[in-house]
């Protein structure tokens with residue numbers, strides 16, 4: 368791209384093809400290590416700004432970051448809303464803007480919804496890889512929305528679970544989730560039933576009240592709380 372060229376638009380389908388988990392995981396591991404290395408890692412990532420839209424039970428989040436080692440300047444713009452069950456609009460929508468860090472020119476406008484779904488699940492999987500319990504037999508997913516799908520995909524790709532359980536507020540959502548994958552997924556009638564005995568627990572709901580209680584959790588289990 369030349370300096371004055373308009374930014375490239377990169378839609379969800381193209382992003383989806385580019386973000387295969389086997390490519391994404393090593394890149395994210397390096398990014399996480401760079402962030403953890405402080406100054407040496409060369410990452411500038413101020414705390415995200417989260418603006419509340421109380422009138423609509425929504426939020427607008429702004430998440431800028433610069434990596435000097437990769438020389439990448441980007442920001443994610445995210446909106447998320449407490450949706451009515453009947454809504455067909457995704458609760459979380461996002462766009463990622465990519466800039467030329469040397470002059471501030473906007474280079475690309477990318478679909479950020481797929482990035483959010485896959486990045487979040489990949490980071491949970493990386494955390495699980497490093498903190499995992501000795502046993503990795505039972506995976507429990509609480510919630511059955513976009514994050515549940517992406518977490519299921521990467522967790523079953525990266526780890527040898529023998530049993531996968533899902534619970535969701537609406538049983539029909541959990542059933543639709545289970546039916547959408549060829550693998551066997553046990554739909555549970557309560558969060559407790561899904562959690563008791565699980566080795567890895569993923570909480571991916573929009574609940575504002577607790578759905579997971581400590582007394583259900585097996586000693587040594589790993590929890591990814593979204």
Ligand SMILES: NC(=O)C1=CN([C@@H]2O[C@H](COP(=O)(O)OP(=O)(O)OC[C@H]3O[C@@H](n4cnc5c(N)ncnc54)[C@H](OP(=O)(O)O)[C@@H]3O)[C@@H](O)[C@H]2O)C=CC1
Nearest residue numbers: 458487510511512513514535536537540571572573574593
């Ligand atoms: N930390 C991070 O980087 C990120 C965090 N998140 C968070 O992950 C969570 C899931 O996101 P996502 O999958 O995209 O959202 P979706 O809207 O796609 O799915 C939401 C899920 O939450 C359930 N749910 C909604 N309200 C309640 C409630 N009051 N009590 C119990 N369950 C409820 C729904 O269940 P049902 O369908 O059965 O009604 C549904 O399964 C959210 O909290 C989101 O903010 C998401 C992306 C990134």
Ligand SMILES: O=C(O)C1=NCCCC1
Nearest residue numbers: 428430445447459483487
């Ligand atoms: O994408 C992110 O980062 C999010 N953080 C918190 C709320 C939902 C999405």
